[in-house]
Amino acid sequence: MKFSSKIEKCSLSPMRKFAAIAERADERGLNIFRLNIGQPDLPTPHTFFDRLQSFHQPVLSYSPSNGLPEYLDAVCHYYHGLGVDLSRGDLLGTTGGSEALQMALSAILDEGDEIVIPEPFYPNYATMTNLTGARVHPLTTSPEEGYRYAVRERVEACINEHTRAIMITNPGNPTGCVLSREELKLMLDIAKEHELFIICDEVYREFVYNGERLMSALQFEGYEENVIVIDSVSKRFSACGARVGALISRNREFLSHCLKWSQMRLSSPTVDQLAAASLYSFTKAYFDEMREEYRARRDTMIRGLRRIRGVICDEPQGAFYVMAALPVDDAEKFQEWLLTEFDDHGDTLMFAAGGPFYATPGKGINEVRMAYVLEKEKLERAMEVLAIAIEQYNSREK
Amino acid sequence: MKFSSKIEKCSLSPMRKFAAIAERADERGLNIFRLNIGQPDLPTPHTFFDRLQSFHQPVLSYSPSNGLPEYLDAVCHYYHGLGVDLSRGDLLGTTGGSEALQMALSAILDEGDEIVIPEPFYPNYATMTNLTGARVHPLTTSPEEGYRYAVRERVEACINEHTRAIMITNPGNPTGCVLSREELKLMLDIAKEHELFIICDEVYREFVYNGERLMSALQFEGYEENVIVIDSVSKRFSACGARVGALISRNREFLSHCLKWSQMRLSSPTVDQLAAASLYSFTKAYFDEMREEYRARRDTMIRGLRRIRGVICDEPQGAFYVMAALPVDDAEKFQEWLLTEFDDHGDTLMFAAGGPFYATPGKGINEVRMAYVLEKEKLERAMEVLAIAIEQYNSREK
Secondary structure (H helix, E strand, C coil), X not given: CCCCHHHHHCCCCHHHCCHHHHHHHHHCXXXXXXXXXXXXXCCCCHHHHHHHHCCCCCCCCCCCCCCCHHHHHHHHHHHHHCCCCCCHHHEEEECHHHHHHHHHHHHHCCCCCEEEEEECCCCHHHHHHHHHCCEEEEEECCHHHCCCCCCHHHHHCCCCCCEEEEEEECCCCCCCCCCCHHHHHHHHHHHHHCCCEEEEECCXXXXXXXXXXXXXXXXXXXXXXXXXXXXXXXCCCCCHHHCCEEEEECCHHHHHHHHHHHHHCCCCCHHHHHHHHHHCCCCHHHHHHHHHHHHHHHHHHHHHHHCCCCCECCXXXXXXXXXXXXXXXXXXXXXXXXXXXXXXXXXXXXXXXXHHHCCCCCCCCCEEEEECCCCHHHHXXXXXXXXXXXXXXXXXXX | CCCCHHHHCCCCCHHHXXXXXXXXXXXXXXXXXXXXXXXXXXXXXXXXXXXXXXXXXCCCCCCCCCCCHHHHHHHHHHHHHCCCCCCXXXXXXXXXXXXXXXXXXXXHCCCCCEEEEEECCCCXXXXXXXXXXXXXXXXXXXXXXXXXXXCHHHHHCCCCCCEEEEEEECCCCCCCCCCCHHHHHHHHHHHHHCCCEEEEECCCCCCECCCCCCCCHHHCCCCCCCEEEEXXXXXXXXXXXXXXXXXXXXXXXXXHHHHHHHHHCCCCCHHHHHHHHHHCCCCHHHHHHHHHHHHHHHHHHHHHHHCCCCCECCCCCECCEEEEECCCCCHHHHHHHHHHCCCECCXXXXXXXXXXXXXXXXXXXXXXXXXXXXXXXXXXHHHHHHHHHHHHHHHHHX
């Protein structure tokens, strides 16, 4: 039987690649610090579950394809707090940020088209792009320069007659890189000058640590035709399993094409949208507290990493990941060794190996992404274990 | 700004086309019998909401990409009751049957490929197919022959070197057509002989009225490589807003490609899968009662339609739709007139106009799909209103 050439180009998730080997390590009684998946451990605010419980309609019917009005209004209200005026018609409710990305890419990209994405990037971007028949044109960055990319000449060198869009993650996954106001404006300017869409994945917006103001591409005027924002309650409210996101743009023609996708899949989950709407009643204090917790975790992880000779990493300013080059030959081999041949007093760890975060073959082989989604004490111990493991791994090889 | 040629080929949902005009009619105080959308009115079983309320994990985390084990096991158990042995590895949990369809088509179809679908068909099939770059090759049927299509010569006449799959809806939406055991086997044989996938959308499986045994393509042996089944809790348990479905196939290579899509969107909604699993504790008595209710509704609608001169329709044997040719020039014009110029004692009605259910241009212009998802008394009155409306509409034109 023949399969689509597009799906053949896609891969399974690198974050889940070692799941089976890890399961066997679990069975052997190992304690694994799982830093491979961006699943926050903070409790989901109780208001979410309260809203689930107070759902008393007799029929669980489809919600409107463009999103439940209560949820759309809650998102508009949240953006109002950021100084961004939105109305219901400026957004679509989506089944997670993931679906918002799929919708946006489907509406824009054709066979043979290109989308510029700074690498390393979230690997699912490549899967989503492949499924449209287009390809990712990577804008390569490096750990030595803190993975920064907002330099006009470098961005423009990636743009050609096939380019239809630029995609940025801000704050960055996996890099934690946060664009300054000037850098973000530069990216928007480049998109506008070249008549490109700029897709801004801002799901980590509340996770910014160095006292900068929160920044959304929607706060800039004059880019209404170009800017597409991806949003989600998953990380912001520790509600990944709700699958509630949003696709936001003031380009009404773009949104009307995306509405075809919305109608095609009928609706997003009804009760999750209602419950997600209730989350947006949270105030600044909630985000401040969460941010402090993650900042402390970041500091713990970075402190641990800086004690290991040969590690290259900048302090990430946002999201909840550290991308780092490790002094090992190959992060995937190292990961396998960590799960099959190593332990320190019963402890070992998992990360996401760096290679699949790059579109350029051979890049990122010795890099890893680690999510600081565990308590500080666990992160501290995980970094100790990492230090011991690197030493053993490298002496074993000599 | 340039959009994807694929999305440009797609249309907004014909079922939702008259929503704005209907809203204005609502505002004028009209009572509209809404027969345009397949949203059952029966209460969702309470066990669903009970399970939502008993969710007590502190973090609402992603569920596994391939589906929550509890839900997968519940589906396997349900199929076991149909005499079909399935294990977790034979299916993926999906965000509604809609996502299962998207996944299957994405995994199979390339630019320039064709999929054979008997027409009239569910219009979202065309949107999903267009987004892959492939095209629908319609196998045309007609109201005069009860929309039946399972005839070897007619099916094979649609197969060429571009064909990759056949898609059938059984019981049929919009036609209510149910394949006999022999007809279903014939369709499977044709798929196998031509090395094609056969995608069987069986979401209306429990809605079969003429005493036939429930039939699934999975009950036939020898077609393991070819058969893909689409399933959902939406119609079966009146739980459309849960967005919980399944993609089932014994072709492991096919499922492994689809798992890439599953991982790309991370997970389906977690609490909805848990609650959906609880629905499968329902027994035959639940389905029997539901079926009796819909059978009575079908009979009411058909009785009403047979009183109208010039209507062509067969008694549908399954699902909850009647597809009928009306003695009007154009069902869309008639629909608009019904909402803007007509009422009978304050009543009017909506249906889905037939044209968009066909891929062949010009077909189905005077046909309509009506969902019998209202109580019998309402359906009876709706058919009276339709009779009066047709007469007024046609004399108005003379």
